[in-house]
Amino acid sequence: MHLSGLQIAMITLVAVLTVVGVALFARTVGTLARVIRLGQPDPTRSGRTGERVYSLLAESLGHARLGRWPLVGLMHWLVFVGFGALFFTLITAYGQLGNPRFALPLVGHWVVYEWITEIIAWLTLIAIGTLIVIRQKNHPRRSAGEGGRRSRFFGSSFWQAYYVEATILAVAVCVLTLRGLEYALASVDPEAGHTASLAHFPLTAWLGELFAGASASALENWIVLIATLKIVVSMAWFITISLQPTMGVAWHRFLAFVNIWFKRHPGATPGRDSSALAPSLGALQPIRVNGEVLDFEKLDELEDAEHSLGVGAVERFTWKGLLDFTTCTECGRCQSQCPAWNTDKPLSPKLVMLGLRDHAHAKAPWLLTAEGERDQLDEATRAEAERPLVAPVDTENPLAGGVIDPDVLWACTTCGACVEQCPVDIEHVDHIVDMRRYQVLIESAFPSELGGLFKNLEKNANPWGMSSRMRMDWAKNLPFEVKQVGADVEDLSEVDYLFWIGCAGAFEDRAKKTTRAVAELLHSAGVSFAVLGDGESCTGDSARRAGNEFLFTTLAMTNVEVLTEAKAKAIVVTCAHCFNALKNEYPQLGGHYEVVHHTQLLNRLVREGRLTPVAPLSKGTTVVANAAGEIPSGTGAGSTVTYHDPCYIGRHNGIYSPPRELIGALPGVQLAEMPRHGTRSFCCGAGGARMWMEEKIGTRINANRTTEALATGADKVAVACPFCRVMLSDGLTAAQAGGNGATAPSADVEVVDVAQMLLAAVRRGQGGEEAPKASEPEPAQG
Numbered sequence: 001m002h003l004s005g006l007q008i009a010m011i012t013l014v015a016v017l018t019v020v021g022v023a024l025f026a027r028t029v030g031t032l033a034r035v036i037r038l039g040q041p042d043p044t045r046s047g048r049t050g051e052r053v054y055s056l057l058a059e060s061l062g063h064a065r066l067g068r069w070p071l072v073g074l075m076h077w078l079v080f081v082g083f084g085a086l087f088f089t090l091i092t093a094y095g096q097l098g099n100p101r102f103a104l105p106l107v108g109h110w111v112v113y114e115w116i117t118e119i120i121a122w123l124t125l126i127a128i129g130t131l132i133v134i135r136q137k138n139h140p141r142r143s144a145g146e147g148g149r150r151s152r153f154f155g156s157s158f159w160q161a162y163y164v165e166a167t168i169l170a171v172a173v174c175v176l177t178l179r180g181l182e183y184a185l186a187s188v189d190p191e192a193g194h195t196a197s198l199a200h201f202p203l204t205a206w207l208g209e210l211f212a213g214a215s216a217s218a219l220e221n222w223i224v225l226i227a228t229l230k231i232v233v234s235m236a237w238f239i240t241i242s243l244q245p246t247m248g249v250a251w252h253r254f255l256a257f258v259n260i261w262f263k264r265h266p267g268a269t270p271g272r273d274s275s276a277l278a279p280s281l282g283a284l285q286p287i288r289v290n291g292e293v294l295d296f297e298k299l300d301e302l303e304d305a306e307h308s309l310g311v312g313a314v315e316r317f318t319w320k321g322l323l324d325f326t327t328c329t330e331c332g333r334c335q336s337q338c339p340a341w342n343t344d345k346p347l348s349p350k351l352v353m354l355g356l357r358d359h360a361h362a363k364a365p366w367l368l369t370a371e372g373e374r375d376q377l378d379e380a381t382r383a384e385a386e387r388p389l390v391a392p393v394d395t396e397n398p399l400a401g402g403v404i405d406p407d408v409l410w411a412c413t414t415c416g417a418c419v420e421q422c423p424v425d426i427e428h429v430d431h432i433v434d435m436r437r438y439q440v441l442i443e444s445a446f447p448s449e450l451g452g453l454f455k456n457l458e459k460n461a462n463p464w465g466m467s468s469r470m471r472m473d474w475a476k477n478l479p480f481e482v483k484q485v486g487a488d489v490e491d492l493s494e495v496d497y498l499f500w501i502g503c504a505g506a507f508e509d510r511a512k513k514t515t516r517a518v519a520e521l522l523h524s525a526g527v528s529f530a531v532l533g534d535g536e537s538c539t540g541d542s543a544r545r546a547g548n549e550f551l552f553t554t555l556a557m558t559n560v561e562v563l564t565e566a567k568a569k570a571i572v573v574t575c576a577h578c579f580n581a582l583k584n585e586y587p588q589l590g591g592h593y594e595v596v597h598h599t600q601l602l603n604r605l606v607r608e609g610r611l612t613p614v615a616p617l618s619k620g621t622t623v624v625a626n627a628a629g630e631i632p633s634g635t636g637a638g639s640t641v642t643y644h645d646p647c648y649i650g651r652h653n654g655i656y657s658p659p660r661e662l663i664g665a666l667p668g669v670q671l672a673e674m675p676r677h678g679t680r681s682f683c684c685g686a687g688g689a690r691m692w693m694e695e696k697i698g699t700r701i702n703a704n705r706t707t708e709a710l711a712t713g714a715d716k717v718a719v720a721c722p723f724c725r726v727m728l729s730d731g732l733t734a735a736q737a738g739g740n741g742a743t744a745p746s747a748d749v750e751v752v753d754v755a756q757m758l759l760a761a762v763r764r765g766q767g768g769e770e771a772p773k774a775s776e777p778e779p780a781q782g
Contacts, residue, residue: 010228021235024242039319041291051267075127082124093227100220125172152332174230180207263425283584310437325357334418339683340411344698347411349418414688415647436547461537462503468534474512483530491567495528502575504722511722514753525610539581546689560591576648576721603658613761642714645681646721672712686723706731
């Protein structure tokens with residue numbers, strides 16, 4: 001076949017670009033693999049192949065996570081499909097350089113293939129155009145906050161995003177233009193005229209008509225030029241991303257599949273009522289050394305303890321962590337949901353991932369170079385290697401900084417909103433806690449308030465530092481006996497449940513009311529239970545999330561021994577944090593139990609007819625116990641309630657329905673949902689050991705959430721966690737005092753546990769009997 005000068009020139013250009021593009025891409029893939037392999041081993045990422053296949057298909061082809069945002073999810077799915085399906089048009093373009101009439105063998109002129117190609121090309125063009133508009137509408141320049149920080153794209157690389165968008169747009173335009181030119185050529189070519197019809201060009205024949213009157217040779221030249229342009233655009237994209245290995249907005253198109261495959265919880269997760277696909281939440285992972293779980297009893301035998309307790313250098317993250325950082329798409333969905341970021345604190349989960357990603361790749365040359373040859377590296381690489389992961393507190397040199405600022409590290413509430421929202425399954429919380437572990441266990445660098453928490457836990461096994469003798473004060477003056485293991489029952493085989501009281505339930509005055517309410521409801525329903533009394537210790541949740549893994553392990557092992565001796569099997573818990581620790585983290589230490597949250601058990605008892613709420617709550621009636629230990633029994637016009645999802649039974653454990661079903665079972669009660677609820681619920685601000693730290697930057701998280709709750713017009717804010725109750729009660733008190741600068745809400749609005757609402761309704765259903773006139777337990781002091 002005779003080639004024209006134009007064809008020879010274009011083939012030469014394309015050949016050079018293709019060789020360079022493919023070579024650079026292959027080299028960068030190898031570099032990425034070497035960087036990721038610098039991380040520590042993680043043996044938990046293998047196995048469960050069937051479930052991993054399910055997760056991969058559901059989250060990639062099914063777009064299970066992005067589908068939560070219907071418009072964006074659909075548009076992204078169309079681009080995703082186009083990116084793969086239109087690859088065949090790239091092959092066609094190569095063939096058209098030598099022969100403008102080229103078509104793929106077998107399928108090139110198949111009507112079905114041609115229809116699919118044109119439909120996908122048009123939909124890709126529409127989708128990328130829509131995504132471009134969405135990005136511009138959400139651009140930081142159009143968003144509130146300093147510098148537009150309310151935009152989820154704040155801090156993202158815009159030139160990279162624009163380049164990727166322009167590439168996809170150009171490819172789609174080239175595909176459609178080529179189809180139009182092919183139609184025009186077929187119209188003037190007697191040998192191919194039978195294909196010049198709407199049957200073969202259903203959506204591009206009209207484009208071909210625009211070239212009517214052009215000669216066959218001119219159309220052939222146009223096809224060569226546009227095919228060349230399409231290939232140049234594609235190869236330029238490969239070259240660009242190869243030279244930018246940290247270009248997550250492009251590389252996630254390949255790495256997302258890998259990251260989803262190796263997610264912590266693949267497949268469907270039993271017990272979650274929100275979604276079959278669980279995020280990597282629930283239990284924190286234990287400290288591992290060379291892939292093996294660290295045994296603190298053998299800590300003295302550990303050769304490299306200084307570098308093994310947590311993460312103090314980027315290469316101490318697991319390989320999955322380094323893969324996480326590199327996979328980040330910079331979409332900012334984690335940032336948009338983060339309670340710290342939304343209350344003007346410096347923590348953005350996205351920016352943490354990007355900072356760690358850039359640092360890992362900048363330090364990689366130093367790590368991959370033999371120790372004796374590192375002095376030959378450039379100054380920037382050597383400086384990056386010496387850069388601390390977390391900035392030290394250096395009062396003499398306030399500019400001395402690390403990759404992550406301490407204010408960023410300690411602002412996290414570990415609520416899991418970032419992990420829940422991430423479309424590529426990045427595990428932000430694990431990485432933040434790993435860095436906290438190093439700061440606590442090695443550097444002893446942590447907020448001063450945590451010193452008191454650790455001391456109280458070490459000395460008295462509870463965050464309040466109260467004597468264990470006071471753990472049963474909540475039960476004083478109840479109209480029935482609360483059985484204790486070892487005193488009233490020999491072990492837990494004699495009862496249905498162990499009622500785990502928790503430190504808040506035993507010592508915090510507001511939480512005591514919930515404890516009493518649950519105990520009374522279980523007693524009324526005929527459910528036998530016992531408590532551990534002074535044999536119970538803190539589960540260690542706050543210690544673990546503050547980074548003190550040693551203290552957590554000590555507390556947890558003590559509890560596991562007590563529970564084993566007591567023959568615990570079924571446990572009911574009122575604290576969301578205790579629930580998560582007992583259910584998800586104690587199995588790491590040999591403690592395997594059936595753990596239910598009190599809202600789950602109470603909901604079951606209502607469904608079984610063992611508890612019967614029949615009377616409506618009075619509007620404005622206080623349902624918390626008063627100074628005489630009474631719960632009001634009035635009736636009236638009903639009440640409007642909004643429910644706050646605790647992070648540690650919601651996102652971390654997928655329990656959303658039982659509390660709402662309980663509220664729905666209360667006659668006359670109307671549930672008014674907050675805009676942010678369910679999987680997108682906003683944290684109360686107490687998780688991640690933030691319960692014990694002051695908020696010194698930005699606005700208070702609990703005030704933000706309280707304002708949202710009050711905006712529903714509800715009379716009551718229902719909770720299902722003592723930490724949430726403390727935070728929202730404090731937020732409500734501040735709001736009622738005018739502390740948030742807005743109009744103070746009614747003094748009748750209150751924060752109550754779902755169990756208290758149920759108890760009030762059940763009592764009214766029992767004939768309006770009031771609680772015995774008994775003194776409330778003395779408030780805990782401490």
